[in-house]
Amino acid sequence: MQSLFLSCGGGLESVCQSELEQLGIRNTRSLPGGIRFFGDLKTIYNVNLHSRVGIRLLLKLSEFECQTKTDLLRAVTQVDWKLYMNVSQSFFINAFVDRTHLELRNSQYAAMVVKDGIADRFRKDTGSRPSVDKDHPDIRVLIHVHHNRGTIYLDSSDTPLSKRGYRQGVIHKASMNEALAAGIIKLTEWDGIMPFYDPMCGSGTFPIEAAMIASNYAPGLNRKDFGFMRWKNFDPILWKTVVSNAIKSIRVPNKPLIFGSDIRKDVLHMAIQNARSVPKIGSLIQWTTQPAEDFTPSGEQGVIIMNPPYGIRTGEIEILSNLYAGIGDTLKQRCQEHTAFIFTGNLDLAKKVGLKTSRKIHLRNGGLDCRLLKYDLYSGSRKQKYKNPDD
Ligand SMILES: C[S@@+](CC[C@H](N)C(=O)[O-])C[C@H]1O[C@@H](n2cnc3c(N)ncnc32)[C@H](O)[C@@H]1O
Numbered sequence: 609m610q611s612l613f614l615s616c617g618g619g620l621e622s623v624c625q626s627e628l629e630q631l632g633i634r635n636t637r638s639l640p641g642g643i644r645f646f647g648d649l650k651t652i653y654n655v656n657l658h659s660r661v662g663i664r665l666l667l668k669l670s671e672f673e674c675q676t677k678t679d680l681l682r683a684v685t686q687v688d689w690k691l692y693m694n695v696s697q698s699f700f701i702n703a704f705v706d707r708t709h710l711e712l713r714n715s716q717y718a719a720m721v722v723k724d725g726i727a728d729r730f731r732k733d734t735g736s737r738p739s740v741d742k743d744h745p746d747i748r749v750l751i752h753v754h755h756n757r758g759t760i761y762l763d764s765s766d767t768p769l770s771k772r773g774y775r776q777g778v779i780h781k782a783s784m785n786e787a788l789a790a791g792i793i794k795l796t797e798w799d800g801i802m803p804f805y806d807p808m809c810g811s812g813t814f815p816i817e818a819a820m821i822a823s824n825y826a827p828g829l830n831r832k833d834f835g836f837m838r839w840k841n842f843d844p845i846l847w848k849t850v851v852s853n854a855i856k857s858i859r860v861p862n863k864p865l866i867f868g869s870d871i872r873k874d875v876l877h878m879a880i881q882n883a884r885s886v887p888k889i890g891s892l893i894q895w896t897t898q899p900a901e902d903f904t905p906s907g908e909q910g911v912i913i914m915n916p917p918y919g920i921r922t923g924e925i926e927i928l929s930n931l932y933a934g935i936g937d938t939l940k941q942r943c944q945e946h947t948a949f950i951f952t953g954n955l956d957l958a959k960k961v962g963l964k965t966s967r968k969i970h971l972r973n974g975g976l977d978c979r980l981l982k983y984d985l986y987s988g989s990r991k992q993k994y995k996n997p998d999d
Pocket residue numbers: 780782783784785807808809810811812813814869870871872875898899900901915916917918931
């Protein structure tokens with residue numbers, strides 16, 4: 609059994625952990641930014657293929673006291689790198705070091721020390737050294753130094769797991785990271801059976817992720833490449849078995865239950881194209897061009913999620929204030945008995961919705977502090993609804 613760490617977005621640790629537990633992984637430990645657990649090669653393949661919320665699955669090679677550059681260099685040269693890669697393969701180092709570290713000073717410097725350490729160890733063992741490739745390395749190594757503790761990892765994912773491969777051609781500038789969208793859907797506790805609506809769907813990330821969840825479609829099935837495929841111990845037969853088990857467990861419900869709409873026809877076209885890149889799930893999603901203010905759910909109960917624009921330029925804020933107020937009116941007037949969620953990075957605009965939140969969850973999106981706001985729109989609690997969200 610090897611020590612593993614699955615990184616995830618800030619605020620998504622709980623859903624990332626339960627996802628691992630559903631994969632049958634026991635003794636998981638939640639830490640800020642990810643989950644620590646133990647597993648073998650099969651676990652590594654399964655988690656890379658099935659994790660919707662995780663970003664990178666890292667295999668720990670060494671953990672050590674790291675006060676000085678010498679400590680770091682010693683730890684790197686103690687790793688027997690030949691076990692994981694050949695000298696003919698390229699590598700790259702991603703380093704994350706506390707800014708306050710007295711000697712390593714910055715991440716780039718630490719990355720250089722690790723690179724030299726790997727090269728030295730190879731030269732000593734084989735007489736030659738592997739080359740560095742920043743853009744398409746065969747092997748990605750990650751070094752993390754926090755509170756004078758250093759950890760060296762091999763990155764089994766390489767391209768982040770959030771990149772599922774279904775986004776085609778031009779990418780909508782406000783597209784949400786797929787792992788964040790999946791994590792938010794898990795936080796809504798949608799059961800995969802009730803209708804699910806996204807009336808501001810942009811490039812369709814929420815509807816596509818929801819359709820994959822409802823069908824038990826493994827998020828990594830469309831990817832051709834994972835870091836572990838270039839490790840020396842890659843087992844193609846085991847990988848084929850893991851993939852074929854995932855394909856066998858796809859269960860596509862037989863009626864559309866996911867609804868995506870957007871005010872812009874060109875944007876909706878992008879969403880439809882993206883959904884077409886995921887085999888099997890297309891029939892589950894119905895797409896419509898319409899303003900969110902005209903949205904009416906088609907069922908009696910369901911989950912509604914909206915990710916309205918946050919507005920960065922001053923001129924936009926007034927227009928967006930009206931948009932957020934309009935969303936509030938729509939939810940209040942036409943969405944009773946539903947549970948609604950708004951994901952936004954602008955808390956002032958969120959107040960314009962004018963409905964009482966039943967939960968506020970802190971999340972990060974691309975370095976920005978965001979909130980997932982929950983509204984229980986039950987008719988029985990109508991009296992509560994007009995309270996200021998910050999009461
Ligand atoms: C932040 S983006 C959503 C991004 C989306 N979650 C994704 O992953 O691509 C906001 C979307 O709201 C849409 N929008 C803006 N005003 C709207 C309105 N009144 N009704 C419906 N959609 C609107 C925009 O066209 C844009 O696609």
